[in-house]
Amino acid sequence: MIEAQTKRAEPAEDAGTPILTVNNIEVVYDEVILVLRGVSLSVPEGQIVALLGPNGAGKSTTLKAISGLLRTEDGEVTRGNVSFMGEEIANMAPEQIVRRGIFQVMEGRRIVEDMTVIENLRLGAYTRRDGGVRRDLDMVFDFFPRLRERTGLAGYLSGGEQQMLAISRALMARPKMILLDEPSMGLSPLLVKEVFGIIRQLNRELGITILLVEQNARMALHAASYGYIMESGKIVLDGAQADLVDNEDVREFYLGGGGEERRSFKNLKSYKRRKRWL
């Protein structure tokens, strides 16, 4: 792990008005499994913020605590606050959170394979009561022309197309903010570039705020203005994109610049612990 930094970078809220603030949350699964311990982060409106860290750090759990999907896995925010546009949303039902403007695109896309592309897209609009769904389908197809051509079952789409469908389905909810969990997972380098291009486009052209969880730290930090690094259920480092890219620990453990010995450790904390031991 990266050890919690004594000198922290400027907090994200200095970069703009936060649309989302997570304040010191604790998350427990099945009433006893404590997974997040005092996690705080903030996402300025209209920006892309990256949440990075190794497997099992608690990144997906953080997203689910924001979107309310924790509930579907017997998880609960037991301490702290999650505030979206000034309103407390911790432990609210997921559909109520979608109505307020947050949509989570889950890891592994979770598209319904035996439904058509359009049926999947309509699922994204399930909380909407307005009559603009047909118009938004056109908007989504303008954004993702390749999906317009795919009239069959979603299960026949390629991995990249399925990721585009998962993001499009989120757009159908007309979100102010999208939580993206590992959008590059399982995609070829070329498709990863394409998906990240789309993420930047959504942010730039539609003004959607994005909280991005990624294993591909290089791509994520390229897209984001600010980043948080999480290990073992805690935020251990945060900073503006340029500060993180320049940070020696981040370079060695997340951007692949470290020596073989250091990289063979699961994380920075275990490496430092061993160094102290020796």
Ligand code: ATP
């Ligand atoms: P990954 O990239 O592997 O998904 P992550 O950083 O997103 O990692 P989480 O999926 O949030 O991490 O998992 C954090 C911890 O919580 C892990 O120890 C995991 O085993 C545990 N966990 C996740 N989901 C549940 C659940 N539904 N019930 C119990 N424990 C869970």
